[in-house]
Amino acid sequence: MKIHICGIYGSGKSTLAKILSKEFGVKSYALDDIKYEIKFSKIRDVEERIRKLKEICNLSEWITEGTWSDYAEDAFKKADIIIFMNISKILCIYRILSRYIFRVKHEDDTIFESLKLAREVSKYHFTKSPVSLHAHNEIIKKYKKKYLILKKKSEIPDIIKNIKKILK
DSSP states (O other), X not given: OEEEEEEXXXXXXXXXXXXXXXXXXXXXXXXXXXXXXXXXXXXXXXXXXXXXXXXXXXXXXXXXXXXXXXXXXXXXXXXXXXXEEOOOHHHHHHHHHHHHHHSOOOTTOOHHHHHHHHHHHHHTTTOOSSSSHHHHHHHHHHTTXXXXXXXXXXXXXXXXXXXXXXXX
């Protein structure tokens, strides 16, 4: 089983990855953990991120989740299933701001950074950046992957059923 979960910030990718990891007994990996050497402050260079992700994608089973398409190509390429999180912008922005308020703060973890993420959510459907609906659609098409769309949390049981059907 190899699953990649993509979508914009605050869409619930990490939460879904944890649920699927527990349901199927497969380890999950966050692209943010690959991106940052020190959470929210020291970023790894792109070549190192690509190398680390290739190591994960060469395992026999995995679940990866993240917004990035530029250095996550191996996850899209090698996934059996891609889950696209298509959650409302308002809910994503709410989650980003709530997360900032309630989480333990790291160096360079400021409200300004959270507001920048919220701005990216509002641009997600209208740009062609590596974190955009366009980029996610293009890479899914490129590899002709089976994909599932999740629009709200209540659809998670259906996603699990569909994964079981696809992987039979």
